[in-house]
Amino acid sequence: MLSYSSSILIALAALLVTCHALCKCPGIAGPPGIPGGDGLKGLPGSLAAKHHSVLANLKHRLFRLEAALALNGKIRKVGEKILASNGKKVDFVSALKSCEEAGGTLAAPKNEEENKAIMDIVKQYNQYAYLGIRKGEASGQFRYINGMPLNYINWHQHEPNSKGKEKCVEMYTDGTWNDKKCDRNRLTICKF
Incomplete structure (x- = not known):
């Protein structure tokens, strides 16, 4: 509810x-x-x-x-975009589904300003969050969930390291990114 x-x-x-x-x-x-x-x-x-x-x-x-x-503190505006979280921690598929049901998509930064806005929400909840970025099945490269190549990256040092089946991307509380398995529970942040 x-x-x-x-x-x-x-x-x-x-x-x-x-x-x-x-x-x-x-x-x-x-x-x-x-x-x-x-x-x-x-x-x-x-x-x-x-x-x-x-x-x-x-x-x-x-x-x-x-x-x-x-x-x-319920939303963050960045440019024409609105970012919001329901505060729930779920797996990647569930996070994506809840954002889509609300009329948005998982937040994925396309520049430093957007990365900072998402990081502000991550810090507010003090929880890592999934980003709308996945490893492509065919190419093995990380891409936005709409299939477009990344035009901005902020990987944590020595990441992505692709250990095992790490096909999703999470944001740490410092705003850097890590590749992670998609079945972990992470904060949901949607972009509208």
């Missing part, structure tokens, strides 16, 4: 993702490279104005909710 704050976070993330994906939120930029649009063209003026007012109010409320969650 999800906590109240987790439910709010999931609803917020789903709304923001939908809003950005559809490019229909006035005053909120769409995804990079996709021109924005208010999505209200063709509506009668009074109806469009009403929708603009409702959307502006919703945007303001979402901003306040996002700020409150950030202030309470």
Whole structure:
């Protein structure tokens, strides 16, 4: 059962993702490279104005909710991404599944700023966390879970060492990475 704050976070993330994906939120930029649009063209003026007012109010409320969650340490914002943890320690497959069910994916840093934001959550819980990175079956190289090659790494000294069947990646509390077996219980941190 999800906590109240987790439910709010999931609803917020789903709304923001939908809003950005559809490019229909006035005053909120769409995804990079996709021109924005208010999505209200063709509506009668009074109806469009009403929708603009409702959307502006919703945007303001979402901003306040996002700020409150950030202030309470429930989420971390980095660029356009939101990172959050449910505080649970589970195996890699379960962590990935819970993030996907919430509308996100396992957090995987693509630069130093994102690595630091994930590390802040790891430190807050004082627990190692899985990253959305796995060793490719065919290539044997570590890749993001979407199959793309890593464009940023922060391996701990002498890692990855690939002892046995270490196909997953965990983050230590100092922000460095270690290859690890996927059946260990680690903190779940999702990216939205």
